[in-house]
Amino acid sequence: MAPAPVQNQILNALPVDARERLFSHLKLVELPLGKVLYESGGLLRHVYFPIDAIVSLLYVLDNGASAEIAVVGNEGVLGVALFMGGETTTNRAIVQSGGWAYRLTGTRLKREFGRHASLLHILLRYTQALITQMAQTAVCNRHHSVDQQLCRWLLLSLDRLNSNKVTMTQELIANMLGVRREGVTEAAGKLQKLGAIRYSRGNITVLNRRQLESGCCECYAVVRHETDRLLPVTQTPSSASA
Amino acid sequence: MAPAPVQNQILNALPVDARERLFSHLKLVELPLGKVLYESGGLLRHVYFPIDAIVSLLYVLDNGASAEIAVVGNEGVLGVALFMGGETTTNRAIVQSGGWAYRLTGTRLKREFGRHASLLHILLRYTQALITQMAQTAVCNRHHSVDQQLCRWLLLSLDRLNSNKVTMTQELIANMLGVRREGVTEAAGKLQKLGAIRYSRGNITVLNRRQLESGCCECYAVVRHETDRLLPVTQTPSSASA
DNA sequence: CCTTCTCCGTGCAGTGGCGTACATAGAACA
DNA sequence: TGTTCTATGTACGCCACTGCACGGAGAAGG
Numbered sequence: 001m002a003p004a005p006v007q008n009q010i011l012n013a014l015p016v017d018a019r020e021r022l023f024s025h026l027k028l029v030e031l032p033l034g035k036v037l038y039e040s041g042g043l044l045r046h047v048y049f050p051i052d053a054i055v056s057l058l059y060v061l062d063n064g065a066s067a068e069i070a071v072v073g074n075e076g077v078l079g080v081a082l083f084m085g086g087e088t089t090t091n092r093a094i095v096q097s098g099g100w101a102y103r104l105t106g107t108r109l110k111r112e113f114g115r116h117a118s119l120l121h122i123l124l125r126y127t128q129a130l131i132t133q134m135a136q137t138a139v140c141n142r143h144h145s146v147d148q149q150l151c152r153w154l155l156l157s158l159d160r161l162n163s164n165k166v167t168m169t170q171e172l173i174a175n176m177l178g179v180r181r182e183g184v185t186e187a188a189g190k191l192q193k194l195g196a197i198r199y200s201r202g203n204i205t206v207l208n209r210r211q212l213e214s215g216c217c218e219c220y221a222v223v224r225h226e227t228d229r230l231l232p233v234t235q236t237p238s239s240a241s242a
Numbered sequence: 243m244a245p246a247p248v249q250n251q252i253l254n255a256l257p258v259d260a261r262e263r264l265f266s267h268l269k270l271v272e273l274p275l276g277k278v279l280y281e282s283g284g285l286l287r288h289v290y291f292p293i294d295a296i297v298s299l300l301y302v303l304d305n306g307a308s309a310e311i312a313v314v315g316n317e318g319v320l321g322v323a324l325f326m327g328g329e330t331t332t333n334r335a336i337v338q339s340g341g342w343a344y345r346l347t348g349t350r351l352k353r354e355f356g357r358h359a360s361l362l363h364i365l366l367r368y369t370q371a372l373i374t375q376m377a378q379t380a381v382c383n384r385h386h387s388v389d390q391q392l393c394r395w396l397l398l399s400l401d402r403l404n405s406n407k408v409t410m411t412q413e414l415i416a417n418m419l420g421v422r423r424e425g426v427t428e429a430a431g432k433l434q435k436l437g438a439i440r441y442s443r444g445n446i447t448v449l450n451r452r453q454l455e456s457g458c459c460e461c462y463a464v465v466r467h468e469t470d471r472l473l474p475v476t477q478t479p480s481s482a483s484a
Numbered sequence: 485c486c487t488t489c490t491c492c493g494t495g496c497a498g499t500g501g502c503g504t505a506c507a508t509a510g511a512a513c514a
Numbered sequence: 515t516g517t518t519c520t521a522t523g524t525a526c527g528c529c530a531c532t533g534c535a536c537g538g539a540g541a542a543g544g
Contacts, residue, residue, distance in 0.1 A: 059381045062460055067384045069377045084370040085363055086472050090464055091377060121327055124366075128326040131373060135311045135333060138380035139301045142309045142420040146501075169521065178384040180502060185522060201510060201521055218304055222332055230328050387530075411491065422532060427492060443491055443540065486544090493538075500531085508523075514516090 002028060005102050008049040009075045009231060010122055018116035025112075026102040031055070033167075037078055037093040044087055046103045047079035053099030054160045056176060059091045067141065067178035068153075070133045071096065073160025075231060080127045082106040083113070083120065096176070097157070097167065122231075129227040140219040146179050150187040151216035153177060154197070158206060159224070166204040191215070244270060247344050250291040251317045251473060252364055260358035267354075268344040273297070275409075279320055279335040286329055288345045289321035295341030296402045298418060301333045309383065309420035310395075312375045313338065315402025317473060322369045324348040325355070325362065338418070339399065339409065364473075371469040382461040388421050392429040393458035395419060396439070400448060401466070408446040433457070 005023050006012040014022065031037070031053040038044050040060065048055070050073050057069040069091055072078055078101075081089040087106075113120045140149055153176060157166050170188060174181040188204075191197045196211035197204055206212065213220070247265050248254040256264065273279070273295040280286050282302065290297070292315050299311040311333055314320055320343075323331040329348075355362045382391055395418060399408050412430060416423040430446075433439045438453035439446055448454065455462070 057377075059377060061381065061385060065385050067381045069380055080373075081370060083366075084373075085367040086370040086468075089370075090374055090468055124325075125327040127369075127373075128323060128328040128331075131322075131326075131369075131376065132332055134373065134376045134380060135299075135301060138311055138376060138383050139303065139309045139420070141380055141383040143303060143307050171521075178381070181522090182503095182524085183501065185524085189523075199522085226328075226332055413491075423491095424493085424533095425531065427494085431493075441492085488542080488544100490541075491539085493536105495535085495537100497534095498532080500529105502528080502530095504526085504528105506524085508521100510519105510521080512517100512519075514518095 003051040003100055005049070007051045007074060008077075008102060009233065010077050010126055011049050011102065012233075013122055013231065015116070015118050018112070018119050021115070022104070022112055022119070025108050026104055029101055029103045031095045031099055031101050033095055033098040035095045037095070038089075040090050040092050041088055044079045044082045044089075044106060046105055047077050047082055047109055048101040048103050049077050050074050050101040050160075051099060052162065053095055053101050054097035054157060055093050056096040057089075057091045058094055058176070065178065066175050068176040069137060070130055071156050071160070072130075075160070075227065076126050076130065077123065079106070080123070080130060083109065083123055084127065096172075097161065125230045129223075129230045132226040132230075133223045136219045136223050140217060141178070144217040144219065146177065146183045147187045147190060147215060148217040148219075149177050149179075150184060150191070151212045152220045154204070154206065154212055155209075155216060155220050156223075158209065158212075164206040164209075166206070167202060168204060169202040170199075245293040245342055247291070249293045249316060250319075250344060251475065252319050252368055253291050253344065254475075255364050255473065257358070257360050260354070260361050263357070264346070264354055264361070267350050268346055271343055271345045273337045273341055273343050275337055275340040277337045279337070280331075282332050282334050283330055286321045286324045286331075286348060288347055289319050289324055289351055290343040290345050291319050292316050292343040292402075293341060294404065295337055295343050296339035296399060297335050298338045299333045300336055300418070307420065308417050310418040311379060312372055313398050313402070314372075317402070317469065318368050318372065319365065321348070322365070322372060325351060325365055326369065338414075339403065367472045371465075371472045374468040374472075375465045378461045378465050382459060383420070386459040386461065388419065388425045389429045389432060389457060390459040390461075391419050391421075392426060392433070393454045394462045396446070396448065396454055397451075397458060397462050398465075400451065400454075406448040406451075408448070409444060410446060411444040412441075 054073045056071050058066050060066045078093050170184040171181045174184045188199050192199050196208045197206050296315045298313050300308050302308045412426040413423045416426045430441050434441050438450045439448050
């Protein structure tokens with residue numbers, strides 16, 4: 001059974017007339033783990049509305065070190081630079097959790113802006129939520145411990161998944177957080193001792209979400225609240241075909 | 243002699259007709275050092291186009307620790323949340339270097355969007371530049387030393403000033419970078435030994451910009467290039483009255 | 485001139501994360 | 515069933531930055 005576009009919160013929030021038109025131009029595409037949707041400096045040709053995939057915005061330094069700037073799931077859209085006017089960004093978008101997304105060409109998207117002002121408005125509100133996430137990431141990178149950041153990262157992932165299982169090696173998490181793999185091992189070990197998670201060769205099972213929240217810094221909640229404020233789940237469920 | 247609005251790069255980049263209309267609604271206001279233009283969570287009522295002032299976007303944590311998210315001078319505008327749709331942001335805007343700015347009410351700004359599509363387009367391009375700066379700040383906070391970040395910070399300030407003198411105590415710089423005051427003392431001491439700067443009780447004189455650039459991480463150049471790309475100095479100098 | 489205050493310099497122990505190296509244990513595969 | 519590979523655990527020295535404490539020096543102001 002194919003996922004419906006409305007499973008993406010942005011698409012779901014569109015008024016009916018805009019949805020009807022837009023949906024006919026959407027293409028369902030698979031986003032396998034590790035796929036690079038766009039590269040730093042590369043020209044963007046599409047925007048992606050994730051359904052069940054999670055995509056990281058990653059910055060890679062000259063020396064190969066990296067850090068996650070933000071994470072996007074079914075609450076958002078990838079490729080904001082397309083409608084912000086720049087057409088490219090300085091970061092890489094890489095699939096962190098495989099799944100599906102709806103894809104739309106940039107030219108088509110911009111054509112629709114002329115017809116439906118609400119489309120741009122919603123995308124801009126999401127972009128502000130993304131800005132908030134980036135700002136908070138900057139602060140978190142400065143002031144908080146690996147332990148705290150791991151909790152934040154797990155919670156961000158949980159929110160964008162249907163299950164309590166995150167498929168991700170410690171090595172990859174380390175790349176996202178921009179820390180050593182061993183640092184993640186240690187932090188994850190503590191959480192496992194507490195009974196908050198279970199870890200086994202790339203499979204994390206979250207056993208107790210509360211413990212993650214209490215081990216976390218304020219950064220997660222700030223972003224969560226701001227995202228909820230900017231993107232209320234307006235539930236416009238009429239006339240979806242699937 | 244009053245500064246002209248065109249000294250702000252965004253206002254300057256507007257096409258003539260949009261400028262003429264907009265300028266009549268601008269109000270010149272002074273931005274003294276330390277003034278808070280808006281507070282975290284506070285409702286934004288105006289946008290500010292700096293002329294010679296520099297404003298920091300600062301995030302303040304629950305425990306009082308802080309970190310600069312981005313810095314805005316005459317290349318930009320303050321209050322992007324107003325046209326992004328959120329009306330508030332989670333950070334504080336505080337004047338880092340006193341001066342003047344042109345102010346515009348949010349309602350007036352939005353009214354003008356309807357008439358001049360180019361106005362929104364330019365503001366969105368600037369917002370993308372701001373996003374780039376935030377993202378780079380996040381990476382820099384993760385991977386680079388205080389020495390490097392001080393160089394970056396000084397260069398960001400220099401670019402937004404007419405002179406080579408930065409008025410700023412080490413204590414305040416430390417708040418911006420989110421590090422200890424002593425850390426700034428040490429880093430500044432090194433730069434002074436190298437002959438790159440001269441430091442005296444809140445007055446920094448940059449003697450050799452090149453040395454700052456070579457002591458800096460790539461983060462400065464990345465943001466600089468991207469800003470230049472997104473906001474070319476289009477120079478539309480016609481019919482400015484002042 | 486003397487006091488006071490702000491700003492800057494310095495020292496020291498403590499620690500969190502880094503780089504490196506290596507051990508172990510599931511998974512994959514022959 | 516044994517080999518190989520990948521993922522995780524652990525240990526050790528190192529260094530940047532922290533928190534704290536204090537000393538000195540320039541500005542301000544009587």
